[in-house]
Every structure is written in structure tokens, then in C-alpha cells.
Amino acid sequence: MNNPIEKILTIDISSNSVKTALVSDNLKINLTTSQDIKILNEDLDGFAKRIDMDDLWHKICINIKDIIQKCHSDNYKIIGISTCAQRIATVFLDKKGKIIYAGPNTDIRGIDSAYIIEDTFSEEELFEITAHNPSLLFCLARLLWFKEEEEEIYNKINKVLMLDDWLVYKLSGVFCTDLTSSAESQLIDIKKSNWSSEIIEKFDLNPDILPQIVESGSIIGYLVPNLTSKFELKSSKIPIIKSGGDTQASLLGMGAIENADLGITLGTTAPLHLIIDKPYIDPNLTFWTSFHSISGKWIIEAHAGNTGASYSWFKESFLQRFSEESDSIIDTFLQNSNPGALSTFAYLGPELMNLKDQTSIKRGVFVFPPPMMVSEVLPKIDDFARSIIENIAFGIYENFKALHNFQISKVFCAGGMSKSKEILKVIANVLDTDLNVPEFKDSSFIGAAMNTLKALDYFKDYRSFIEEFIKFEIISSDSSISEKYKEIYAQWKNIKNKVDKL
Amino acid sequence: MSLEKIESCLQEIENRYNNDEKARKKLANYDEPIQLTFLDNQHKVLLLINKDQGIEVKDNSSDDNAPVKIEFSSEKVMLDLFNKEIGAVKAYSAGKIKVVEGKIRNLMKLKSLMF
Numbered sequence: 281m282n283n284p285i286e287k288i289l290t291i292d293i294s295s296n297s298v299k300t301a302l303v304s305d306n307l308k309i310n311l312t313t314s315q316d317i318k319i320l321n322e323d324l325d326g327f328a329k330r331i332d333m334d335d336l337w338h339k340i341c342i343n344i345k346d347i348i349q350k351c352h353s354d355n356y357k358i359i360g361i362s363t364c365a366q367r368i369a370t371v372f373l374d375k376k377g378k379i380i381y382a383g384p385n386t387d388i389r390g391i392d393s394a395y396i397i398e399d400t401f402s403e404e405e406l407f408e409i410t411a412h413n414p415s416l417l418f419c420l421a422r423l424l425w426f427k428e429e430e431e432e433i434y435n436k437i438n439k440v441l442m443l444d445d446w447l448v449y450k451l452s453g454v455f456c457t458d459l460t461s462s463a464e465s466q467l468i469d470i471k472k473s474n475w476s477s478e479i480i481e482k483f484d485l486n487p488d489i490l491p492q493i494v495e496s497g498s499i500i501g502y503l504v505p506n507l508t509s510k511f512e513l514k515s516s517k518i519p520i521i522k523s524g525g526d527t528q529a530s531l532l533g534m535g536a537i538e539n540a541d542l543g544i545t546l547g548t549t550a551p552l553h554l555i556i557d558k559p560y561i562d563p564n565l566t567f568w569t570s571f572h573s574i575s576g577k578w579i580i581e582a583h584a585g586n587t588g589a590s591y592s593w594f595k596e597s598f599l600q601r602f603s604e605e606s607d608s609i610i611d612t613f614l615q616n617s618n619p620g621a622l623s624t625f626a627y628l629g630p631e632l633m634n635l636k637d638q639t640s641i642k643r644g645v646f647v648f649p650p651p652m653m654v655s656e657v658l659p660k661i662d663d664f665a666r667s668i669i670e671n672i673a674f675g676i677y678e679n680f681k682a683l684h685n686f687q688i689s690k691v692f693c694a695g696g697m698s699k700s701k702e703i704l705k706v707i708a709n710v711l712d713t714d715l716n717v718p719e720f721k722d723s724s725f726i727g728a729a730m731n732t733l734k735a736l737d738y739f740k741d742y743r744s745f746i747e748e749f750i751k752f753e754i755i756s757s758d759s760s761i762s763e764k765y766k767e768i769y770a771q772w773k774n775i776k777n778k779v780d781k782l
Numbered sequence: 783m784s785l786e787k788i789e790s791c792l793q794e795i796e797n798r799y800n801n802d803e804k805a806r807k808k809l810a811n812y813d814e815p816i817q818l819t820f821l822d823n824q825h826k827v828l829l830l831i832n833k834d835q836g837i838e839v840k841d842n843s844s845d846d847n848a849p850v851k852i853e854f855s856s857e858k859v860m861l862d863l864f865n866k867e868i869g870a871v872k873a874y875s876a877g878k879i880k881v882v883e884g885k886i887r888n889l890m891k892l893k894s895l896m897f
Binding site for chain 1: 804808810811866869870871872874875877879880881884885886889890891893894897
């Protein structure tokens with residue numbers, strides 16, 4: 281019998297779904313499964329949300345069993361399991377390891393407790409330590425919320441984990457975190473690369489509830505025996521490898537690893553990450569700094585907001601009745617319409633990151649030439665679709681422009697929306713830059729697999745490994761279209777300034 | 783018991799401040815005027831909070847220089863909020879409440895009084 285083919289099992293808990301993939305040791309995605317996750321409102325106001333964790337774990341188990349069953353006939357060996365998850369999401373466990381709170385990245389219960397943080401640190405002081413704001417989003421505010429509002433539960437907290445840390449604990453029984461996950465807790469000193477003793481002391485937190493920090497891309501333990509049998513895995517003693525934040529895994533998988541590389545992840549949101557070699561504190565307190573998966577590298581984050589969410593809303597609300605292949609319909613719409621979409625402009629959220637000053641939810645608006653006697657050509661659905669993609673591209677452009685104060689060498693792009701070449705062309709033309717797009721757009725799986733292979737000593741040098749195994753397509757910008765887009769963006773922006781006041 | 787008049791909501795704001803220790807604690811360092819405007823009838827109300835020392839609700843008053851200004855599309859929106867018939871996030875996203883001026887740091891402190 282031939283030697284078994286080596287595979288890596290990867291799991292990604294994104295904002296809306298839990299996805300599982302089997303990746304080969306030459307970084308090809310062989311099989312994937314995906315299921316939606318359940319986010320529940322805890323109050324009428326819609327501030328407090330929680331993840332249905334029983335449902336999530338059940339779906340993870342089904343996903344894994346499903347994938348294992350599909351490749352049962354193959355001669356394969358799982359050499360490692362690595363996971364990544366939505367950032368900011370937090371899980372609190374009691375002494376028995378039972379979940380007493382699990383909040384997604386959209387849980388803003390911290391709005392009720394952030395005043396404690398604001399009264400203790402000035403905005404500048406806290407940003408200088410954590411490089412993140414506003415406080416109401418993060419684990420620190422959630423901890424203080426429980427201290428204020430649910431003291432009994434607060435007193436039961438034995439471990440504070442980020443969502444990926446929890447999954448690693450479920451698989452291995454080991455409590456740990458890594459800096460790509462924990463940087464989004466507002467408990468990490470970004471310059472010291474460790475839990476902030478200042479924050480812990482000021483808020484009288486028990487440091488024992490915070491897990492040990494391990495390196496992203498390291499073996500932290502082995503799959504617990506009862507899960508090996510539950511998942512019907514052939515191998516025993518399967519290493520569990522810490523990855524961390526899904527965005528950092530995605531950056532690895534799209535090849536954005538060198539200083540001055542910029543990675544754009546086109547998921548539910550569109551974060552832009554610029555890779556740097558030392559921590560940076562934005563003097564305007566706007567852009568976040570976090571850690572890359574690669575030791576000694578940091579990332580500056582600018583964020584274009586709900587890009588994929590706007591795209592999905594349009595598909596689900598307006599296109600589903602036409603066909604289930606709404607992605608290909610959008611491609612056709614883009615081919616049938618021209619830049620500027622007959623002066624049809626969309627304002628659905630994507631814009632320059634400015635979380636610290638955000639106090640209102642802006643209205644969604646389409647501006648377009650209405651049917652009038654003098655109108656010669658009226659926009660069609662093709663143009664409205666294009667206007668949404670252009671809104672997304674303009675939102676990315678505003679952040680891209682802001683990051684241009686730094687050196688940017690190559691721009692990489694991956695994520696769900698990057699599966700459409702037509703969408704990528706719009707983005708390349710609006711940014712007036714070439715995009716390096718990897719063969720596998722679900723790059724978080726590739727990144728998690730790379731972390732596994734690094735932990736298992738399959739390679740030492742990221743660059744040569746990527747060059748050997750990841751194929752890129754270059755989506756080039758067209759200078760004449762880019763020139764047109766400069767004018768179209770100016771028109772869009774001019775109207776945006778008025779629309780924002782609605 | 784459901785509130786039927788906007789005056790009852792304003793009274794409830796005072797009650798929450800006076801009777802809810804947590805709400806008052808949140809405002810221990812807060813002393814900036816808040817102007818509420820109801821756009822359906824241009825009714826204006828000024829909330830004057832003196833840290834944790836007291837609150838004054840001045841009906842039919844305004845201060846153009848108030849650092850925090852909140853607009854409600856109608857008085858009914860505030861009634862619905864206080865009667866728990868609509869959530870604050872839903873009211874925000876539907877454009878029924880708009881913060882026209884104010885820092886998010888201050889608004890977070892006001893949530894327990896109004897939302």
C-alpha cells in the first residue's frame with residue numbers, strides 16, 4: 281500500500297458560519313463543508329447578543345464527521361488540526377469548563393459598562409496600550425459588564441477565552457490563547473506583546489482567568505481521545521495547532537507576509553491590513569494595530585465596514601427570485617454596465633474607518649436619475665448592482681488612501697467576494713493598483729494549514745513555501761478606467777457628505 | 783404601566799436618575815447639557831446633569847451650544863422606547879433616533895437614562 285496522503289483538517293468560525301476544510305500538504309483545498317451559526321439577541325434593545333454554542337459545537341462535529349466520511353475511501357492521514365475564528369468574540373468558562381457566556385463580535389453589551397473604562401483611562405491612554413477602540417466592543421468591557429450587571433456570573437468566571445481559544449480547548453483540553461486572538465480583547469499591551477498588567481491592576485481583574493499566550497503556529501496539544509473516536513478518525517494522537525484570528529489566517533493564506541504587503545479580506549466586512557515590523561500607535565486613534573500570525577510582525581487595520589453584508593443583502597433581497605446563481609448574475613450585471621452606473625450611487629455603509637466617532641447608524645441610500653420625461657436612459661438593475669460594488673470599492677479605496685501614508689508594496693486580495701473576477705476588476709480599477717489573488721479564495725483555510733505545516737516543521741521560510749505552493753492571478757488595473765473612477769469617486773463622495781447627514 | 787405622554791417619559795428620566803444608583807454612578811463625571819429635539823413638533827427639552835449630584839429636566843428649553851444633541855423623529859419614538867415597544871438599536875437603524883452631536887463616550891453614559 282502506498283504511503284497515505286497527508287491532510288490537514290481546518291475549521292473557521294466566521295461571522296455568519298462555521299466552515300471546515302480538508303487541505304493537502306501542498307496547500308490545495310480538497311473538501312469543504314459550511315453551516316450557518318446562530319446568533320441570538322439577549323435583550324429587546326439588540327445590544328446584547330450571544331452565540332448558540334451548543335448549536336455551534338454540534339455543527340462543528342457534523343462538519344468534521346461529514347468531511348471524514350467523504351474521504352473515507354481515500355488513503356489519507358490527518359497530520360494536524362488547526363482552527364481560526366472571528367475576532368473579538370469572547371467566551372467565559374466556569375471552573376468545570378462550562379460556558380457561562382459566549383458573545384459574538386457583534387455583542388455590544390459593553391455599552392453599559394464602558395463608562396468604567398472611560399472614567400479610568402483617557403481615550404489616548406487606553407489606545408496607547410491596546411491600539412484598539414471603542415471600548416464597548418471588546419472583552420474588557422464585557423468582563424466589566426458582568427461585574428456590574430451579573431455579579432454572580434462574574435464570580436464564576438474561571439477562564440476568559442477568545443472564540444478560537446475555546447475551540448482549541450474543546451479539541452485539546454488545553455487553555456491557551458495567541459496574540460492574533462487576544463489582541464482584540466483590549467487586555468493586551470500591544471508593545472509588550474503580553475497581557476497588560478496596568479489594565480489588569482486598574483480594573484482589579486484576576487490574572488489567573490487569562491490563559492497562557494502561545495505562538496500562533498505552534499502545537500499546543502493533541503485531539504482528546506473521545507473526539508478521535510467520535511469523529512471516526514483513523515489516526516491517533518493528532519496535533520492541535522493554534523492559529524487564532526481568522527483575518528490573520530486569511531492574510532497568511534493570501535500570501536501577505538512581508539513588510540509593506542497589504543491584504544484585503546473580502547468577507548462579511550472588508551478589513552485592510554498593512555504588515556509592519558514594529559507596533560504602531562495611530563496618533564489619530566483611528567486605525568487598530570494587532571499581531572500577524574508571523575512572530576515579529578504586526579498589522580495596521582483599516583476597515584471598510586459591511587461590504588460583504590451589503591453585497592449579500594442585495595443578492596438575497598433582489599436576486600434570489602431570478603436564480604440561485606446570484607453571484608454569476610452580478611458578474612453579468614457588471615459586464616453589462618459601465619463605471620459610474622449611469623450616475624447611480626449606493627450608500628450602504630462601506631466607507632473610511634472611523635469607529636471612535638460613530639454615534640449614529642447611517643441611512644442606506646441609492647441616488648439615481650429618476651424616470652422623467654427628459655430622461656433618455658434610465659438605470660436598470662445592472663446599474664444598481666454595479667453601484668453597490670462601486671460603493672464597496674470606494675469604501676475600500678478610502679481606507680487604502682488613508683494607509684498610503686505608509687509604504688505599500690504589493691496588494692493581496694482574498695475572501696468570498698474575490699471569487700468574482702468582475703468584482704476584483706472594479707476594485708483594482710478604483711484602487712488603481714494590481715491585485716494579487718490566490719488560487720484558493722477561502723484563504724483562512726490555507727493560512728490555518730500553513731500554521732500547521734510550520735508547527736510540524738514542514739517548512740522554515742514562509743516566502744519560499746508560498747512561492748512553491750500558492751498560485752496567484754494578477755488582476756491588473758486599467759489606467760483609463762482608473763482615471764474615470766477618480767472623477768466618479770469625487771461625485772460619489774460629494775453626495776455622500778450630504779447623504780451622511782440624513 | 784405604559785407611558786402615554788412625553789412628559790411621563792421626561793419624568794421617567796428623572797426617576798431613573800434619582801432611583802437607580804447604577805445610572806447615577808455612570809454619570810459621576812458627567813456634566814454636559816443634552817438637548818433632545820422631537821422633529822414632529824420641534825418640541826425641545828434640555829437635560830442638565832450635574833454629575834451624581836442632581837438632574838434638571840427643562841421642558842421647552844434649548845441650548846444651541848449643547849455638546850450632545852439627540853433628535854427623535856417624533857415624540858412617539860421616545861414613548862415606544864420607554865414602553866419597550868421598540869429597541870434602541872432598531873430605532874437607531876431605522877433613523878428614528880439620531881445623534882447629531884456628541885461623543886460616543888458620553889452617549890454610552892446616557893444609555894441607562896433614556897434607552
